[in-house]
Amino acid sequence: MENETITADVAEAVAFFSPENLMHYGQMAMPYVIKAIFALLILWIGFKIARWLGNVAQRNIIKAPNVDETLGKFLGSLVRYAVMAMVVIAAVSQVGVQVAGLVAILGAAGLAIGLALQGTLSNIAAGAMLMLFRPFNVGDFVRVAGEEGVVSEISIFTTEMTTVDNIQVIIGNGEVWGSTIQNLTSKGTRRVDNDFGIDYEDDINKAMKIITKTAAAHPKVHSEPAPWAKVVGLGDSSVNIQSRVWTDSADYWDVMFDLNKSVKEAFDKGGITIPYPISVELDSK
Template structure:
């Protein structure tokens, strides 16, 4: 088969005029449509925020709207190239079924993300333990939940892992109980120790009056008498009170001569063995 170079050269301008324009139009539709989809999704999110809707719900809904509009943009761009979109949608639908089986994990994460939004066991800003990690919820997206740890690391957890495991939310309740276990030696004054702990709690304005502070002997352990020292505070004050009380107990006990026992070992030598040697 022989190629006529002249005929090919003559048809190139025509091909460029026909298909080049289609390619340009497809690119314009794609980039402009993508920009519009992003703008509309962001505007919808701002509108929800202005109505005081939870940021978690607003951001999740924004992502759903964006990806739905983006799919429409892709189909419209393919239509500019001459692709039969009706048949293309049918092909995508058939392929979607096969892809669905292959991406069961991703679909499970998507379903879990929807459940997180509907039931709201956690929301942006909460400090939680979820999926084996602990941190402040930064974002709940379609497939993942993002936490920021206290030492400023970012942890990305699959939504399915969050929903399929226990969730501990430290921010839901307005108040929390600070629990300390304090041990003193058997030779120390129990009543004085209780008095000191009560004074520490009474002198801290962060401690709530109701429920009342609880100080009681928990157990008579092998080498110490152990107390429970429990006080209720606002959730935001929890760690501050926990650290301050731990330090104050040690300082006050030292001032009053109350001994806090620590593990130690006594070694005894048998002098009869030395003489035999």
């Protein structure tokens, strides 16, 4: 009896995979396969068009009067995502889904989607706030959310920066807007502070004069406000003098590094010593 059951099952399977049945099922599935292929083509071509239109919109928006690169990139990304949304709807309708019904379903599920994607929606809202209040623009050097670098792009969802050592940093707009933003280039100039330690036996006034004279000779240091040097502390082994000079924001690091080197060389020529900690080992015997 068991053998007869197995034989019947095998015969049914063979009949199911007969050429006639396979051709029949293939003919039934062919319209759906064609629709799926067309839907994929719509997505592939549509996403390329969306990217192209976004770039075209960005270039043309930037050319408009009173529109900067930051706003151009942001509006360009809006165009790209809007076209992508229309492409997805067109692809879905291609496979037979009623667009009106789809919109109704999405509307009914809007609250659930909003709760699930509240982080993403907050990024969009924060992106709009960044565009409205403009705490920084593309090209500014900023410190935000524990990172610092040059802003390269502000999109709907994220802000991209490039650090001084050429690392790309991407931060959600919600985190950017919710944190303290320090724009280090918006004022055009910055103060450079350098600390120097001299020996207690050295002439303090002479050291301060060397510092201010060396700083004033630097081509990128501003004459107004004039370079400044004062004693800011008395350390364990040194008198600590701080130099303060002003320079263009773009020259901040060059001035800082140059003054460290040039002041040390000037100290050597002027007989000013920079002490270092000395440890003394005592023998208890």
